[in-house]
Amino acid sequence: MPAYPSYPSGSERTHTPVAIVTGADSGIGRATAVRLAADGMDVGITFHTDERGAAATADEVRGHSRRAAVAALDLTHLPGAAEVIDELAAELGRVDVLVNNAGTGTATPYLELDHATVQRVLDVDLVGPFLCGQRAARHMIAQGDGGRIVNVTSVHEHQPRVGAAPYCAAKGGLGLLTQVMALELAEYGITVNAVAPGEIATPMTGQEDEDVTTVTRRGIPLGRPGDAREVAAVVAFLAGPDASYVTGASWAVDGGMLRMGPMAGSHLGTDSWRRP
Template identity: 65%
Template sequence: MSTIAPLPEERRGAPRRAVVTGSDSGIGKAVAVALAGGGVDVGITYHHDADGAEETARQAREAGATAHVRQLDLTDLPTAAAVVDELAGELGGIDVLVNCAGTGTAEPVMEMDFDRWREVLSVDLDGAFLCAQRAARHMIEAGRGGRIVNITSVHEHAPKVGAAPYCAAKAGLGMLTKVLALELAEHAITVNSVAPGEISTPMTGQEDTDPRGEPRPGVPLGRPGHAREVAAAVAFLTTPAAGYITGASLVVDGGMLLMGPQASQLLTDDTWRHP
């Protein structure tokens, strides 16, 4: 186990070691690189894309941080969650966990089989629960507090046709966030969620796309978000400045959720029922 040097005064209370699940691409990658740029050593996990994870690690190391990479298959539970323990051991502890690994669907409930339903819930909710539990145990034992940030979605708060298990999992993760915030507060561990709207990532088919060139008339800010904009919100929640924020859901959606009644008045047919 490595020896941790004392921090300079301006870094007192700041996190030193973070694990970011699903950080081989998209939001997870942006979060890991942002934390590394702030002087945080990172544990990076991936499911299939080992090369993407190594690229995240390369960028984190270029920023001056230590980076370790592990495969994490959240359909293999509870066994797979032991990766959090492995990374905590390599990092010399864990101050921050960001649950970013996720998957989704695009099919109606009446066409979905149970295995697909369970796969999404396993990755998006069960996996986050087990990883948070593992990380919190390390934080409690160390006695220095900590930060857990769960990446949910605007669908933590609002439904979407064709995304029943995703919406159910993200809503469940939002409530789990609040319960964990209550239960872990006595250990100085804050737990919050960040709920992105449409973000230009591989998950939305917009990898390496400049969101400023993608008009979205139905979003008040008129465009998708960039993964770095979500990462900035996550990074803030890990800092001492956010030490009195817990149990919150920080929505990063360009105003999308505000558009419910406004947008519904402009629909002229029923195509929304079968996207």
């Protein structure tokens, strides 16, 4: 078998690994950036509009005695926006891990969607990660010692949701893109995986700083939403040396939501599901 390069373990590293986490100003992105810093990585942080949130994330990263760099990223301005990966890699000296976390969505019925909305969601949730992944992978290949790319998708990578047509299309596409990337980048020691969160208590779901242990969700087997740190823990595993033989997979972090399927359907008592 060919001796492919692989992402080095802690004892083999000759440098501090660098991670770039897009959309790290809050929620899953912030939790991931802080977790990777706690695991010994310097972190590049991007934000769209919440510069204060990004600065707060950077402060937490520095609280773990790690370097942080912050940059604005608007994935509706493609392809140029992806250059932020090069900029952060230059500032921090390299890139070993990319977490494509930045995302957006819509709660609009299919028949009411306009082209501009569809294009915006597809650019942010699919084309942006595609281009950012290319940039990061080229750096990793030039560095010569492998790397990690983690694409944050959604349970809607796997199952549809009424009112979320472009979001589901983008996340489903990102899931299959993850598999193609995994195949093509394997020879360079770069693994590519997806993490598919369910309902997580974040600003995107209107539950920022919610104590998830006090919230009841009857339709989720574990009975509650997830905490962003629970998603970050899975991302951190996939970004680390212990996941060296894991690639092309999608990891659901959803409290068992995806397993409900017909169970959920057979227990619905109204037609309220027909509207976003």
